[in-house]
Amino acid sequence: MNSALLSTRGLTCRFGGLTAVDRVDFDVRPGQVHAILGPNGAGKSTLINLLSGELRPSEGEIHYRQRPIHGLPAHRVARLGIGRSHQKTNIFPRLSCLENCRLAARIHLGGVIASWRSRATARQVDERAEQALATCQLSHRAATPANAMSYGEQRQLQIAMVLATAPTLMLLDEPLAGMGREETARVTELLGALRGDYTLVLIEHDMDSVFALAERITVMVDGRVLETGTTDTIRGSSKVRDVYLGRHQQEEA
Amino acid sequence: MLHRYPKRVPIMMLTLTAILVLYPLWGAALIGDGSEFFLEKLTLMLILGLFAMSLDLLVGVIGLVSLGHALFFGLAGYTLAMASPSYSAASLWWMMPLVMLVSALSALVIGALVLRTRGIFFIMTTLAFGQMLYYLVSDASFTGGSDGLFIMFKPTLAIGDLTLIDLENPLHFFYFVMGVTLLAYLFLHWLIRSYFGQVLDGIHDNEHRMQALGYATYGYKLAAFVISGVLAGVAGMLAAMQYGFANPAQLGWHLSGEVLMMVILGGMGTLFGPLLGAFAYELLHYAFEHLTVYWQLLMGLTIILIVLVLPKGLAGLILDPPRFRLPGAGMKGLFRSGPAALFKARLGPALPHEHDEGRHYE
Ligand SMILES: Nc1ncnc2c1ncn2[C@@H]1O[C@H](COP(=O)(O)OP(=O)(O)OP(=O)(O)O)[C@@H](O)[C@H]1O
Ligand SMILES: [Mg+2]
Numbered sequence: 001m002n003s004a005l006l007s008t009r010g011l012t013c014r015f016g017g018l019t020a021v022d023r024v025d026f027d028v029r030p031g032q033v034h035a036i037l038g039p040n041g042a043g044k045s046t047l048i049n050l051l052s053g054e055l056r057p058s059e060g061e062i063h064y065r066q067r068p069i070h071g072l073p074a075h076r077v078a079r080l081g082i083g084r085s086h087q088k089t090n091i092f093p094r095l096s097c098l099e100n101c102r103l104a105a106r107i108h109l110g111g112v113i114a115s116w117r118s119r120a121t122a123r124q125v126d127e128r129a130e131q132a133l134a135t136c137q138l139s140h141r142a143a144t145p146a147n148a149m150s151y152g153e154q155r156q157l158q159i160a161m162v163l164a165t166a167p168t169l170m171l172l173d174e175p176l177a178g179m180g181r182e183e184t185a186r187v188t189e190l191l192g193a194l195r196g197d198y199t200l201v202l203i204e205h206d207m208d209s210v211f212a213l214a215e216r217i218t219v220m221v222d223g224r225v226l227e228t229g230t231t232d233t234i235r236g237s238s239k240v241r242d243v244y245l246g247r248h249q250q251e252e253a
Numbered sequence: 254m255l256h257r258y259p260k261r262v263p264i265m266m267l268t269l270t271a272i273l274v275l276y277p278l279w280g281a282a283l284i285g286d287g288s289e290f291f292l293e294k295l296t297l298m299l300i301l302g303l304f305a306m307s308l309d310l311l312v313g314v315i316g317l318v319s320l321g322h323a324l325f326f327g328l329a330g331y332t333l334a335m336a337s338p339s340y341s342a343a344s345l346w347w348m349m350p351l352v353m354l355v356s357a358l359s360a361l362v363i364g365a366l367v368l369r370t371r372g373i374f375f376i377m378t379t380l381a382f383g384q385m386l387y388y389l390v391s392d393a394s395f396t397g398g399s400d401g402l403f404i405m406f407k408p409t410l411a412i413g414d415l416t417l418i419d420l421e422n423p424l425h426f427f428y429f430v431m432g433v434t435l436l437a438y439l440f441l442h443w444l445i446r447s448y449f450g451q452v453l454d455g456i457h458d459n460e461h462r463m464q465a466l467g468y469a470t471y472g473y474k475l476a477a478f479v480i481s482g483v484l485a486g487v488a489g490m491l492a493a494m495q496y497g498f499a500n501p502a503q504l505g506w507h508l509s510g511e512v513l514m515m516v517i518l519g520g521m522g523t524l525f526g527p528l529l530g531a532f533a534y535e536l537l538h539y540a541f542e543h544l545t546v547y548w549q550l551l552m553g554l555t556i557i558l559i560v561l562v563l564p565k566g567l568a569g570l571i572l573d574p575p576r577f578r579l580p581g582a583g584m585k586g587l588f589r590s591g592p593a594a595l596f597k598a599r600l601g602p603a604l605p606h607e608h609d610e611g612r613h614y615e
C-alpha cells in the first residue's frame with residue numbers, strides 16, 4: 001500500500017438503496033497505466049467521481065501520497081494534481097481550443113490574480129496550453145471554437161485540458177467512447193505516449209486499447225472489485241473470463 | 254470568445270453617447286417646454302441603465318438570476334440620506350466611498366449566504382433578503398417608515414471652495430451621471446473580457462467542470478456579486494440624489510423585477526443590451542403611461558411580444574441584424590410568395606428554432 005500513489009480502503013458509495021461502489025480497495029502505482037474494466041453500471045464512473053472529489057464516499061478512505069483526501073471538494077483535489085476527464089464530453093463549447101486549455105492551465109499557475117500581476121506567468125499559461133494542444137495533435141485547431149470541431153477532436157481536446165492542468169495523476173473516463181476506428185487508434189497512441197510521464201487511471205470498453213495500454217487492470221462488477229492484477233493475469237483469469245470477458249465476447253458475436 | 258463584438262456595436266454606443274452629450278443643442282428645439290423634464294427622464298434612464306448593467310454581471314454573465322437586486326440600489330439611497338447632514342450638503346468625495354463600502358459589505362454578507370444556494374433557491378433567497386430589508390425600512394422610525402427620508406441638498410463635488418460640477422444643476426448632474434455610467438460600462442466591458450471574466454463565463458457554461466479543473470467557483474461568484482452590488486449601490490445613490498429622497502419602493506421586489514426585465518429586454522450578457530433595455534423600458538413606460546390608465550397591461554404585452562420575437566433582446570437585433578432576404582427578386586417575388594414568406598424573411602433570424610445555440614460573435 002505504501003508504494004501506491006493513490007489507494008482506497010473500503011470505499012463505498014450508496015445512492016439511496018443502490019450501492020454503486022461497494023467496499024472497494026484500489027491501489028494505483030506511480031507511473032503506471034491502470035485500467036478499470038467492467039460492464040455498464042458496474043460503478044466505474046462512480047469510483048472515478050469519488051476519487052476526484054465530485055462525489056463524497058458514504059464510507060471508506062482515499063489516500064493520495066499517503067494523505068487522506070476523502071471529503072475534500074473537487075477543486076481541492078484537482079489542485080493536488082489529480083486531473084480528470086468526464087465520460088460525457090465536457091468542454092467549453094464557445095471557447096476556442098486554446099482558450100479551453102488556458103482556462104485549465106491558469107488555475108494551476110497561480111490563478112487569475114497571478115496572470116494579472118505577472119506577464120511572465122500569463123505567458124507560462126499560454127505555453128502550457130499550447131504544449132497540451134501540441135501533445136494532443138490539436139495545434140492546428142488552436143483558434144477553432146470547440147463546438148465547431150468533430151466529436152473525436154472534442155474528445156482529444158478533453159484530454160488536452162487535463163494535460164494543461166499539469167497533473168500527476170490523470171483519471172480518464174472512457175476517453176475513446178464513440179470514436180471511429182481511426183480516431184481510436186490515434187488517441188490510443190497518444191495515451192501510450194503519456195505513459196511514463198503521468199500515472200493514468202483509465203476506464204475503457206475498447207479491449208484492444210486496454211490490453212495495449214494498461215499495465216494493471218481492475219475488473220469491477222456490481223460495484224465490487226472482481227479481480228485486480230497485471231494485464232496478463234487478467235487476460236488469463238477464468239473468473240474474469242466467465243463474468244466479464246465472456247459476456248463481452250458474446251455481445252460481439 | 255463570446256464577447257468579441259462586431260464594429261457596429263462600439264459605433265452605435267459612440268453615436269448614442271454623442272447624441273446624449275449634445276442634448277442642449279437639440280433638446281429644447283425638439284421637445285420645447287418639456288425639455289427640462291425630459292432631461293431628468295434621460296438622467297433617470299442612464300441611472301437605471303447602470304443599475305441594469307450591474308445586474309447583467311450576475312444574470313447574463315454568470316447566469317445567477319437575482320430577484321433582490323434593488324436591495325443594494327435602495328440601501329445606497331438610505332445610506333446617502335442618513336449620512337447627509339440635515340442643513341447642508343455632504344461632499345461626494347467621502348459620500349461616494351461610503352456608499353460603495355456599505356454596498357460592498359452588504360453584498361459580501363448577503364452573497365456569502367445566497368451563493369450557497371442554486372437555481373430556484375437562489376432566486377427565492379435573493380427575493381427574501383430584498384423583502385426583509387424592505388419591511389425593515391418600511392416599519393422602522395429611523396428610516397422614516399413608509400415615507401422614507403428626504404435629502405435636502407445634493408452632495409457637492411468640490412475641491413476646497415471650487416465647485417467642480419454643480420450637481421444641483423440638472424444639466425451638470427446629467428453629465429455627471431453619464432460620466433459615471435460610461436466609466437462603469439468601460440470597467441465591466443474590461444472585466445468580462447479579463448481572465449476573471451473568462452472564469453465567470455466558464456462558471457456560466459459549466460460550473461461543475463470549472464471545479465473539476467481546480468477553480469473554487471464560490472469565491473469567484475462572491476467577488477462578482479460584490480462588484481455587482483457596489484455598482485447597483487452607485488446607481489441607487491445617484492437615483493436618490495435625483496429624486497431627493499430615499500423611499501422603500503427603491504428597494505422593493507417591484508424594482509428588482511423591473512430591472513430584471515430591462516436586462517432581458519435588452520439582451521442578457523451583452524452589457525450594452527441592458528443599457529439599451531433600460532432606455533427602452535422607460536420610454537415604453539413613459540409612452541404608455543400617457544396613453545392609457547391600463548398602461549401596465551400594454552407594457553406587459555409589449556414586453557412579452559418583444560421577448561418572443563427577439564429571444565436575444567434588443568442586443569440580438571444589433572449583433573445579428575435581421576437580413577431582408579426576400580424571396581424572389583424584389584417586390585414582385587414578395588407578392589408571389591405571399592405574406593407568410595415576408596414574415597419569415599423579416600423575422601427569420603430572430604425565430605428561436607432557426608438559431609444555432611452555440612453561435613458566437615467574432
Ligand atoms: N448520481 C447518481 N444517482 C443515483 N444513481 C446513480 C448515480 N450515478 C450513478 N448511479 C447508478 O450507479 C450505478 C453505477 O453507475 P456508473 O455510472 O458508475 O457505472 P459505470 O460503470 O460507469 O457504467 P458505464 O459503463 O455505463 O459508464 C448505476 O446503476 C447507476 O445507475
Ligand atoms: Mg461510466
